[in-house]
Amino acid sequence: MTTKAQPLTPSQVAEFLRQVALTRDQEADCGACLENIAEFAEKKLSGAELGSALLSIEHHLSLCPECTEEYQALKRILQSNRQGE
Amino acid sequence: MKTQEFNWVEVLRSPNREEQAEAMNLLRAHLLKGLSIALGDRADVSEAHLEDFAQDGLLRILDKLDQFQGRSLFTTWAQSVALNSAFAELRRKRWGDVSLDALMEQGDHLAEASTFPDDSLGSQEEQSHIVSAMRKAIAQELTPKQRAAILAELGGMPFDQVCSLLGTNRTAGYKLLHDARRSLKRHLEEAGITGYDIQLAFTI
Numbered sequence: 001m002t003t004k005a006q007p008l009t010p011s012q013v014a015e016f017l018r019q020v021a022l023t024r025d026q027e028a029d030c031g032a033c034l035e036n037i038a039e040f041a042e043k044k045l046s047g048a049e050l051g052s053a054l055l056s057i058e059h060h061l062s063l064c065p066e067c068t069e070e071y072q073a074l075k076r077i078l079q080s081n082r083q084g085e
Numbered sequence: 086m087k088t089q090e091f092n093w094v095e096v097l098r099s100p101n102r103e104e105q106a107e108a109m110n111l112l113r114a115h116l117l118k119g120l121s122i123a124l125g126d127r128a129d130v131s132e133a134h135l136e137d138f139a140q141d142g143l144l145r146i147l148d149k150l151d152q153f154q155g156r157s158l159f160t161t162w163a164q165s166v167a168l169n170s171a172f173a174e175l176r177r178k179r180w181g182d183v184s185l186d187a188l189m190e191q192g193d194h195l196a197e198a199s200t201f202p203d204d205s206l207g208s209q210e211e212q213s214h215i216v217s218a219m220r221k222a223i224a225q226e227l228t229p230k231q232r233a234a235i236l237a238e239l240g241g242m243p244f245d246q247v248c249s250l251l252g253t254n255r256t257a258g259y260k261l262l263h264d265a266r267r268s269l270k271r272h273l274e275e276a277g278i279t280g281y282d283i284q285l286a287f288t289i
Contacts, residue, residue, distance in 0.1 A: 007200055012239045017219065018289040020273070021280035023266040029259035030244070038157035038165045066176070066244055070168050073123035077164055080122045 019063050028056040033067045041074045045082070093159040094150060112163060113143050119164045120171060129175065138174065142167025176243035183242070185250045192233025196224035200236075211286045215278055222272035231265035234258065 248258035
């Protein structure tokens, strides 16, 4: 029995095209993102300038919904901690 | 004592068992507080889940202690590790069992118009031209594994699960997808379609 794939929704097609359009020859992967996300989150929150390594993390986040989900959660914790200080 | 005043790496490795246990308890409580803020309002996360995530996160942090490089606060790094561990578990639970055969079979359809319709995002000539060129690129450039991984990811399957089904790890899995996107982009550029053209045509 064959399993026919469901048609992609417009938002899935848009996401796929966006990812291809934004593709670079060199990209940070999820492992690099996890290694650097704490520093990235602190610098973004304080408005500090990002070096090239952290800019590559920002690019990775634009392509990876799972790392973005984790970054948003971390940001929420840091913001809450900051408000509680 | 404020959590930031600790030299965490030192006390978590302390030969003094009492000091080490105290640090672990303090870190576990800190992780639990953060996880509650980040995940506490989710319907699929209970108090017991949060406790488990904090404990699992703590174990993972102890395992990765050598990897902390001091470029952020230790507590921020620790929260990022605990969140990564918790989200991996939540994603795994949310997605049912899928076989490799089903995944590969679905991927075979990615280049077909029934799966990737010309008018997905609009019917203007330029838009249809780009989608049609993308389908051709998918058919010509990608391996069956790459097609399966792309379709599964677009369908929301957790990346860890996609990698596990394809018998690879997360780093190699990311490379598989990155190589696929690079091939598609190159193919489109050879056909005269740049990344900027795509963003412009679809306002993405």
